[in-house]
Amino acid sequence: MSKKHVLKVELGERSYDIIVQPSISRDAEFYLKPFISGRKCLIVTDHTVNDIYGHKTAKTLSGSGAKVSSVVFKAGETSKNLDTIREFYQKAVNEELDRSSLVVALGGGVCGDMAGFMAATYMRGIDFIQIPTSLLAMVDSSVGGKTGVDLPEGKNLVGAFWQPVLVLIDPELLETLPANELRCGLAEIIKYAVILDAELFELLENNIEKLKKLDLDFYSGIISRCCRLKAEVVSKDEREGGLRAILNYGHTFGHAIEAVSGYNSILHGEAIAVGMAIAADLAVKLGTFDKTSADRQEKLMKALELPVTLKNYDAEKILEAMGNDKKKQDGKIKLILPEKIGSVSISPCADRKLMLEVIRNRCS
Template identity: 45%
Template sequence: MEKLRVDLGERSYDIKIGEDILANLGQYLSELEIGKKVLIISNPLVDSLYGAEVEKAISEAGFEVEKALIPDGEKYKSLDTAKDLYDEAVAAGLDRTSSIVALGGGVVGDIAGFIAASFMRGINFIQVPTTVLAQVDSSVGGKVAVNHPQGKNLIGDFYQPQLVVADKKVLHTLEERELKAGLAEVIKYGFIWDEEFFSFLKDKREEVMNLDTQAVIKAIKTSCAIKAEVVEEDETEQGLRAILNYGHTIGHALEAVTNYDCYRHGEAVAIGMVAAARIAHKLDMLTVKEVKEHEELISDFGLPIRFEGVDHDQIINALTKDKKVEDGVIRFILAEKIGKVKILSDIPEAIIREVLAEIGGE
């Protein structure tokens, strides 16, 4: 088992990464200073695969375990579902020393974290992410939220977990499309922070995609380490943390315009990273070769680098409604080279439209 520490003062915590470590959850929880009551929040599919194992591990360590399931899907990451979960938390008799364990992907982690952050003004929170995306991104760094009909993650908090347990084993039950989409965020870390990691992914593409234990654990650990480093420097997104949104500006707009039912998040981010690379090229920040390296790596991982059938005006429109817009200014994260990005505002709309025309021919 590999261990990473996220260093946030009083809010520091460990990320444990390994193969077949769910069975140790009871022991891990015993090492935390938490009360006896634990509420697991999961969804029916994940619960059918790993619920029993997790529940057994935790209860055998002497905890009183209750479970609440929420329907699968982004549209259930809502205030209405949160309301049901507060009821479950009350029914389970949780108190301030109790804990919520999120067993699932990003939706489960985000909403369970929002409940943990707000129930009794904050109780213990443990993340057991079961997708690549959740293991390398959403479970680390403390962003928790539910959606508002007018925007994703509009209602949320920064709330750090006490522990993250990423078991590589669970990735074997992911659908291939889900797996690939999650790897978009892994690739992102290479582009924004670590050229060496970019090269590793290029070299070990096959091992990673075939879920070779060593390669996958290295990919997860490196991703988490980069995210931790960024979050340590800027926990509440005052500046640096925004670089984690590389590819997300266009990506989010693409998801919003297609009502979140066409692209997986990672697929939209993949296209968004290509768009960002091309914008950077037009601003003389990236060479043609570096743009090509973006597209090749993304494409090699089975992810899209083009889109079609989406109105460009709608994308431009969605950009201005993004949560990350501040006093009317749209921010882009653009690369100066592979492994280094910066945050820019005031990208001319004409350049954005040129790039949309290049990669999203209508």
């Protein structure tokens, strides 16, 4: 029998549970019933996930006493916009969803962000449940209540903080996730280890085979550990007044790399892996992180087949794109730099020449 992990995100009256359990479907009705029995439920999912898990999920929700309908969108970031949200609203109106109804996000981060935003805004806010299906969504986007969509001008420019009422994570769903998407989730897991948890970092280093072979019990432990780390950060700083910014380790460089690539030639997790390598190089140059730790980070990323360098990128363009990142404060770019494995600091941007040098070393 696989082990079950139950965690709580402490946010006063908006607190909620995260359940991590392989083959959760056997118990899912038990968890879901208190939230959905007698209510209308709209499943939001993409075509890929719907083909694999849509029918089964609808059956589980019906079995828990809900009246179920679904809205399905084309998989991928290009769907994450207001046009798709409008389709969700239309479906909700057609199905006569009201303030007591509920949205279920079944999918990766794109799905969770959009379903959450729809739930935050439909009838001024209705409940929603996260059933993440990608590793990235399991360890990151399904927890914490950031929801939203992209505008042509940039990613996640429209959104709301809206917490789910429950997060149900079944690591078994990872068995159908493409390998490159799995690697992207692993990059986020390394991020948590470097910023907050040296023990987790060691656990990853010592269990490369289990990670590569998708050992589900091992993944359950790792996923719940990352959710606990994120839950702690979010409980202390729900709206990113300070601490929550550390979750952006590797992301200031990574987002800029994604922007320069036009969001189509590199996956998010790959970009942040390179971003973390650059941030570590910079910290080594500044004398705040030792080279041995930077090498450990690089070795772990390589062992998990994540990129640590890129070819043919223009360092000037990456630096310029960093200036457009919405995480700026008072016009200054904030950098999350490692101090040692398991601890980071938030620093203002280093000098331009040094920044260019570290980016160029990894990206050209």
